[in-house]
Structures are given as C-alpha cells and as structure tokens.
Amino acid sequence: MSLAIVWLRRDLRLADNPALHAACAAHDRIVPVYIHAPDEEGDWPPGAASRWWLHHSLASLAASLHGHHATLHLRAGDSLGELTTLIRATGAEAVYWNRLYEPAVIERDKRVKQALREQGVAAHSFNAALWREPWQIATKTGDPYRVFTPYWRNLRTQIDDADPLPVPQPLRGATADGGVSIESLELLPRIGWDAGMAAAWTPGERGAQELLELFADDAVNDYAEGRDIPSRHGTSRLSPHLHFGEISPRQAQAGLKALLDRRGGKRPDVEPFLRELGWREFAHHLLFHFPDTPTGNFNAKFDRFPWAEADQALLERWQRGRTGIPLVDAGMRELWHTGWMHNRVRMVVASFLTKNLRQHWHHGARWFWDTLVDADLANNSLGWQWVAGCGADAAPYFRVFNPVSQSHKFDAKGEYLARWIPELASAAPALRHEPWKDPSLLRRSGYPAPMVDLGESRAAALQAYQAVKG
Incomplete structure (x- = not known):
C-alpha cells in the first residue's frame, strides 16, 4: 500500500490544493501534517495577530479533514527532522507540499527537498498560492518586472483558464503516532486582547468562501468606487484568507464568476478586483527576484534619505491611535481592535508616519507585521516601500497624503x-x-491636539527629499 505525507504550510484548504490533489491521485493513503517551525522563517516569524489566525485556521482545517475521515497531524520543531521521523514511523515513500516564496523559506525548502531525495524519498512541490510562479512572468528581455502595469498586462493574458481543483475524492487519510496538540503551540494570546478579531473574522476555508459570496452579492457591484470608502464593507476582505491559503486566486476568480453567473442580470466589472489580486501577485514577484526588499530600499537612492531619529514615544502615539489626526487614529484603532485596516486608510497612516513624522518605514512595517491578520512579507514590504517612495513602482516621495482632505473625501459624514x-x-x-x-471639544472629549502641524511637517519632508532627489 502506497503512502505519502502532505506537508501543509500556508495552504490550509482542501479544494484547489495541488499538493494534496497530486498525493491523493498517486498514493493509496496520505498523512496530512502541519509542522510549526517559526524559527525557520528567518527574521519574520509570524506576529501575534497572525498566530491568532493560524490557531483558528488549523482548527478549521482539522475539522474539514475529519469530515473526510482524515486527521491533521501537528508537529513542532525542525521541519526536516519531524518529516524524517514521520517517514520512518509511517513508511511514507513521498512528501508533497506547495511552495512559498519568502527568502528564508525558499532556502529551507531547498535543503529539505535535497535531504529527502538523498534518503530515497520522493519530494514534490507545487504552486498553490499564485496564478503564475514568479519566474514565469518576465519582460521581453527575460528580466523581472519592476513596474506593475506592464506586469499586470502580461499576467492578465494568462489567468482566464486557471480552473481550480476540486477536493480530492476519496481523501484517504492514514494515522501516525506522536505529534502535539494545537493548544501546545501556544498561538493564542495569554491575555484576552483578541475579542475584536474573533468578532470580525471566521478563519478557515469556509469563512473565505462566505466572504467571497458576500462580495459577489454586494460589494463587487460598486467595487471601483466603494473600495475607497472605509465606513463600508466595500472590499472583499479576503487578504488574510489568501495569505493563509484558505482560498487561492484561482478560486477567487472562478468562484466570483460562477456566483455572478448564477445570479444573472447585468454583470458588474470585476477587472478592478482582479487587478488588486494582480498587485498581490506582483508583490511576490518582487520578493522572489529582489529578496532584500523587506529591509532594503528598492530604490538605493533612499539609502541617503535623512530619516528622523527613532522616537519611541512618538511611535507609541501612532501605534495606539493618539496622534490627534482623526483618520490616522481611526485606522490605527481599527487595526488594534480587528487585526485589519482599510487599504485607503493604510496608505494614509503610512504616509503620516514616513512623511509627516519622517520615521523610517521599517518601524511601520514591523508594527503591521505584528498586528495585521493578513501580514504578508511580500505585500507588507511592497506597500510600505510604495508609500515611503523608495519601492518598485512607488508613489513619488513628494506625494504626501493629507489625512484631513482624505477623510473629507472618503468619509464625508465622518462615520468611520x-x-x-x-x-x-x-x-x-x-x-x-x-x-x-x-x-472646547478637545477639552471635553479628551481627544489630543495634533502632534504635528500637517503643513509644516509636509514641507520639512519635502526639504529632506532634496538629499536624494536627482
């Protein structure tokens, strides 16, 4: 009887899971395993909000597998060591997994694949997270793209036939001794700051599909404009589900089309939504080809930029939503409470930190990494460098988002x-x-006065920009 291990990482779903599908097709039984090894993710182990999501996503996946008479095996420690132990215990002849694209994980996976093959164990990896692999999209000269629009123009021609895979039938699981409990991974906070996240989200494959259905029923009809209004649920909110692999871009695209076809009537324009998924894909393209971008300026000229000295008291006011600038504070409080922030507001709070306060974008990227449920190294790095003006296809540094005009424009009634x-x-x-x-409103309410003058701080940022201009 042939048996294989399916090594699950951030592909926590049963449908459209190429590694799971291939293993079930080629072997009589499978052993699905998740190995908790945050130390193998280099300088970017999961932050607190991501760990919360991971706990509930693993619980959801375990329940889904149980419904198919299979068991999710949990292990912790060295990935290669745990896989080797499991191979010896089960007699598995192959290991299947889906690829990830963070630099430290790529190097880990290369070592694991080589070691398994040296042991005589087949090792197979697949693409489950992206429409196309980062190396499959290139310019006419064979180089990686550095600008989004031509990248998207190329990718857009290649995705309409990207049909998702079904849940394998039958899914024949095998048992294995050993392992750990989900509670022993200690992913949940020890103090109860997660109530807001629990109220806002349903981690897992089913939660992703429910959000896609809600998006098809409502927000997609006005997505081009509605996605900019933070008081509305005008976006898909699928980003954490995409990060943890509870839904794939293929599923989002095909599922949205099927839902809209079933509903009938006039079909809304889904291209703006697909373009946003393309931006996510572009982020992974950049991270793969330029692995220093989580910490290094994509535009090397910004290595000379005169950032202000790190000010912990100032940073804490920004983190806690006590800057005295309402749209910035609303966004930071939404983040702290729900583990998420509206994308329009993300740009505003990032601009305020890097331009008006002139604090290095590293400080913002690290805070988002710890507090976002959709913290993704590729997207977090691209987003912060884009706003700071030092990244690929970046907003020009002299574009400084004015939080007041932005809130007047996109939250006219002040509902958000x-x-x-x-x-x-x-x-x-x-x-x-x-x-x-x-x-008198400030005195009565206890809300703070602005920590900086928006006009003066903007002028100071533009003056600092002269150091790298040209």
Missing part, C-alpha cells in the same frame, strides 16, 4: 471616524475631521 474614535462621535461631522478647530 465616529466608529473608531468614540470621543468625537457626538461632534458635528465637520469637526470630526478637524476637532482642533474647537478647543
């Missing part, structure tokens, strides 16, 4: 501000955007 800054909820909508115009 009122939700996340209850001190200002009773104020007139106009004052929610600029509460400093009424000093």
